[in-house]
Amino acid sequence: MIVSVHFADIGVRSVRAALRERPRPDDVPGLRYAQTTFTGAIASGPPKLHPGRAGLMAAWDDDAALDRFLAEGPLARRLAGGWHVRLEPVRVAGSWSPMPVETAPDAARDDEDGPVVVLTLGQLRLRRALPFLRANSRAAGRAAADPSLVASVALAGPPRFVGTFSLWQSVSAMRRYAYGAERPEHKDVVREHQTKPFHHEAAFIRCRPYGAQGTLDGREPVAAAAMAQRTP
Numbered sequence: 001m002i003v004s005v006h007f008a009d010i011g012v013r014s015v016r017a018a019l020r021e022r023p024r025p026d027d028v029p030g031l032r033y034a035q036t037t038f039t040g041a042i043a044s045g046p047p048k049l050h051p052g053r054a055g056l057m058a059a060w061d062d063d064a065a066l067d068r069f070l071a072e073g074p075l076a077r078r079l080a081g082g083w084h085v086r087l088e089p090v091r092v093a094g095s096w097s098p099m100p101v102e103t104a105p106d107a108a109r110d111d112e113d114g115p116v117v118v119l120t121l122g123q124l125r126l127r128r129a130l131p132f133l134r135a136n137s138r139a140a141g142r143a144a145a146d147p148s149l150v151a152s153v154a155l156a157g158p159p160r161f162v163g164t165f166s167l168w169q170s171v172s173a174m175r176r177y178a179y180g181a182e183r184p185e186h187k188d189v190v191r192e193h194q195t196k197p198f199h200h201e202a203a204f205i206r207c208r209p210y211g212a213q214g215t216l217d218g219r220e221p222v223a224a225a226a227m228a229q230r231t232p
Contacts, residue, residue, distance in 0.1 A: 001032065001102040003089060003119070003207060004066050005165055006056040007039060007153060007216055008082025018054040019157070021075045028073065030065020033099035034058040035157055036075075042152040042164060044141025047133070054079065055155050057119070057163070059099050063211075083214035085167075085222060087117055087207035096121050096203035113170045115150070115225035117207040120164045122199035132162075132198040140164075148173030150228065151221035160200075167209065167221050169229045174206075 010018065015038065022036040037055040041048040056079060060066045066086065070076045092101045099121075124132060143149055148169045155163035168174040193202070212222040 001059060001061065001089065002063060002066065003057065003059050003087040003205070004084055005087065005117075005119070006058075006076075006079045006082060006084040007053055008079040009053050010078060010081070012051045014078065015052060015054045018056075018075060018078055021078070022056075023058065023069070023073065023075060028065075028069060030061040030068065032059040032061065035155075035161060035163075037155040037157045037161070037163070040154040040156065041144075042140045042154050042166065043144045044137050046137075047154065047156075050153075053153075054082075055153065055165075057155070057165075059101075081214070083212065083216040083220070085117070085209050086211035087119075087209055089205055089207050091206040092203060094203040095201060096205075097201060101203070101205055112208075113172050114229065115209055115222055116168050116171045116174050117209050118164075118166050118168070118174060119205040119207065120202070121205070122162045122202040124160045124162050124199055125197065126160070128196070128198045131192075131196075135192050135198070143177060146173070146177050148177070148228075150225040151216060162199075167225055169225050171206075 019036045019038070023031055023034040025031045025033065035057045037057070039050045039053040039055045041050065056075065063086065089101050089103050092103065140154075143152065143166065149166060150169055151167040153165045155161070155165065168177075193199070209222045212220055214220070
């Protein structure tokens with residue numbers, strides 16, 4: 001199993017059309033799950049939408065299935081001018097029943113401190129929407145200010161899907177943000193969710209990025225993360 005994440009600036013009208021074009025596993029060979037999304041900035045304060053940027057997150061049997069989609073899929077053609085990345089899931093916390101995540105037995109290579117992607121997925125409890133937004137704003141503001149965060153996108157698929165994509169220079173940098181004593185905002189959000197859940201269902205998926213194509217905001221983020229890690 002692999003995961004792909006795609007972003008493209010296609011215009012407001014085309015974003016709405018793209019959301020209606022979500023691929024279905026019954027129609028696309030090798031596709032296990034797909035979610036098309038609106039996108040926004042990960043930052044403190046109220047959500048900051050990026051109205052002309054579409055997102056797609058998908059799970060596939062293998063690279064060959066993704067390659068076929070990229071070559072033949074109508075939505076892939078619509079998103080072709082943007083950026084996409086291939087991800088190997090290595091750790092999962094929580095669960096996401098629409099997309100049971102598989103990790104290879106040797107996937108969690110803790111000795112590798114290279115670039116890492118974290119996906120957060122949530123099926124929002126609507127009555128907890130305001131507390132979620134307040135809590136998430138604190139953690140998002142801290143993440144956005146972290147120099148080790150290379151790229152980040154907030155995801156939303158009405159009426160209930162919310163998520164985030166974040167690419168970090170290294171596993172150690174991501175851990176300092178998520179668990180470090182000097183940066184409690186993320187831990188506070190996790191603790192609040194555990195006490196009174198924001199979501200009906202939620203998952204946090206750590207992934208190894210291993211292939212990317214195109215650009216996002218004028219650069220290729222995985223290459224930028226690797227370069228930043230090598231720079232003293």
